[in-house]
Amino acid sequence: MTSVKVRVPAKVNVQLSVGPLRDDGYHDLVNVFHAVSIFDEVIAEEADTVTVRVEGEAVDQVPLDDDNLAVRAARLLAGRAGVTRGVSLRIRKTIPVAGGMAGGSADAAAALVACNQLWGVHLPPADLMELGAEIGSDVPFALLGGTAVGTGRGEQLRPVEVGGAFQWVFALADGGLSTARVYAECDRLRQATGAKVGWPEVNERLLAALRTGDPKALGPELANDLQPAAIMLRSRLVRTLDAGRERGALGAIVSGSGPTCAFLVESKEQATDLAVFLRGSGVARSVVTAEGPVAGAVIV
Ligand SMILES: C[C@@](CO)(OP(=O)(O)O)[C@H](O)COP(=O)(O)OP(=O)(O)OC[C@H]1O[C@@H](n2ccc(N)nc2=O)[C@H](O)[C@@H]1O
Numbered sequence: 001m002t003s004v005k006v007r008v009p010a011k012v013n014v015q016l017s018v019g020p021l022r023d024d025g026y027h028d029l030v031n032v033f034h035a036v037s038i039f040d041e042v043i044a045e046e047a048d049t050v051t052v053r054v055e056g057e058a059v060d061q062v063p064l065d066d067d068n069l070a071v072r073a074a075r076l077l078a079g080r081a082g083v084t085r086g087v088s089l090r091i092r093k094t095i096p097v098a099g100g101m102a103g104g105s106a107d108a109a110a111a112l113v114a115c116n117q118l119w120g121v122h123l124p125p126a127d128l129m130e131l132g133a134e135i136g137s138d139v140p141f142a143l144l145g146g147t148a149v150g151t152g153r154g155e156q157l158r159p160v161e162v163g164g165a166f167q168w169v170f171a172l173a174d175g176g177l178s179t180a181r182v183y184a185e186c187d188r189l190r191q192a193t194g195a196k197v198g199w200p201e202v203n204e205r206l207l208a209a210l211r212t213g214d215p216k217a218l219g220p221e222l223a224n225d226l227q228p229a230a231i232m233l234r235s236r237l238v239r240t241l242d243a244g245r246e247r248g249a250l251g252a253i254v255s256g257s258g259p260t261c262a263f264l265v266e267s268k269e270q271a272t273d274l275a276v277f278l279r280g281s282g283v284a285r286s287v288v289t290a291e292g293p294v295a296g297a298v299i300v
């Protein structure tokens with residue numbers, strides 16, 4: 001095998017409940033991940049050294065050295081499996097960079113799957129998930145896909161049953177937000193307001209809405225504890241969220257650490273209508289429609 005191509009999805013968090021700050025600098029979460037049909041592709045080819053090239057979405061904001069999460073993934077797998085060969089990685093980016101849709105984590109997951117095959121390592125999925133968690137909290141979910149409850153720092157996953165396809169509209173912003181900065185702002189806001197931070201619990205009404213595939217029931221349950229912090233750092237997100245709500249979205253939230261905004265709608269037709277409206281109202285850099293859940297990283 002001289003070349004392996006892997007397709008990997010973005011995510012939106014349909015519930016993101018953030019617990020207290022832990023001693024290791026992370027937060028315990030209830031993070032209900034939902035994979036959506038916006039995909040990056042990672043192509044791995046045989047080579048003597050590890051290199052990466054990036055094409056597409058906001059490529060100037062993606063590192064091309066060992067900070068690239070796909071490069072980190074390839075090096076980590078090589079080290080663990082005793083592989084001495086290299087790999088040439090080519091990333092075709094569609095997932096917004098630093099957009100709260102886990103694009104970097106997706107590329108890391110894709111690189112793990114691609115190199116596992118290219119190098120004939122054949123680690124089982126559970127081992128790839130463990131390696132993924134060493135790279136970032138969101139990487140295991142990009143391997144798993146579908147819809148899943150993440151606990152711990154988001155890396156311990158339990159798949160969730162979903163009774164149908166949900167239709168989404170995503171409003172992409174100009175420029176990204178740093179995940180670490182948004183968590184720090186969340187802590188700062190909590191301290192400033194004296195808010196009591198409870199242990200995060202999964203919302204059973206949200207799980208029931210997912211199980212029955214009912215977007216009208218899911219819309220009001222969408223919740224993201226990082227949203228106030230993302231808005232504090234990027235106040236114009238309020239206008240974007242309001243525009244979607246006013247046009248009849250069933251739910252409107254910031255995706256993860258933002259600044260992408262996610263809107264749940266009832267049908268593909270409504271997704272197209274809302275996308276046209278948001279494009280026309282100038283509240284986003286670009287607008288895309290997608291559906292979920294979709295599979296995690298797969299060889300294509
Ligand atoms: C917020 C979420 C929601 O799914 O994703 P994004 O919206 O950024 O994609 C995740 O929690 C991001 O996961 P990921 O991007 O993998 O973060 P990591 O690399 O593990 O951590 C980056 C930084 O985020 C903070 N962090 C991350 C996870 C967590 N449970 N608690 C944290 O406080 C820490 O400051 C950490 O140093």
Ligand SMILES: Nc1ncnc2c1ncn2[C@@H]1O[C@H](COP(=O)(O)OP(=O)(O)O)[C@@H](O)[C@H]1O
Binds near residue numbers: 061176177
């Ligand atoms: N392959 C990659 N794709 C995108 N960003 C990457 C990648 N590798 C490293 N990064 C870095 O990770 C940061 C966060 O990226 P990303 O995963 O797209 O955002 P988020 O954590 O908001 O979902 C980027 O600002 C970039 O510096």
